[in-house]
Amino acid sequence: MTVFLTRKCEFSASHHYHNPAFTAEENRRVFGKCNNPNGHGHNYTLEVTVKGEVDATTGFVVDLKELKEIMNREVVDAMDHRYLNHEVPEFQSQIPTTENIAIAIWKRLEGKLHVAKLHRVRLYEMHNLWVDFYGEA
């Protein structure tokens, strides 16, 4: 029987939205306040959901300690208290919107889990705004 398990963590980071292919005016119009070149920040909450069969010996879908370590290494260590545009490689070439951060986190985690399968990455930018990514093309 498949069981879904969700682990949560938090990180704080700053970013700004800017597309160099747009004019300054287009950037302001499309991205509004988020275009401020000095950046602004959020407390992000990340929920990672994995799925799998319950191991008959351990009773686990996944070793939570291992999942926590992977999330800390791949996400928190890389993004917490960072300026995403300048310090996280993915965002040298992509705009660090919540959509793109969720996809980048999926790519960082996918393949690192040995037993369970990654089901969903949910990233809250604020308590009233979040993105879900299921690895869909």
Added chain:
Amino acid sequence: MKAHLTRRYWFAASHRLHSEKLTEEENRAVYGKCNNPFGHGHNYALEVTVSGQVAEATGMICNLTDIDRVVEDEVLERFDHQNLNCIPEFREIVPTTENLCITIFNILKRRLDSTHLEKVRLEETSQNSFEVIGE
């Protein structure tokens, strides 16, 4: 790549659950306290989920300000601080949260033409929530 974006909003409204198709006694039996003729109110929490490809140029599924404007103009403006029973949408249907959720889904579906409406979720209280999922 396809992602889902959810935005949460709040509004406050009153209603009375009462069906013209039922007798007074049946209404009391079916709706209990919610049949109180004077009505009662809730703080509704509304979650609107849209989905689509993340555009390379913007990194976004759609512009959040467009969603906010549609929800503000079409939903919050219409229902916030209103008695739902007095609103045209509920002249002929009972303003249960099921019907309110469907009504909001249909309104948003008509207005969000360039974005795929995936789901509307409506919390009546912290214990009750309802969802309508698009085709």
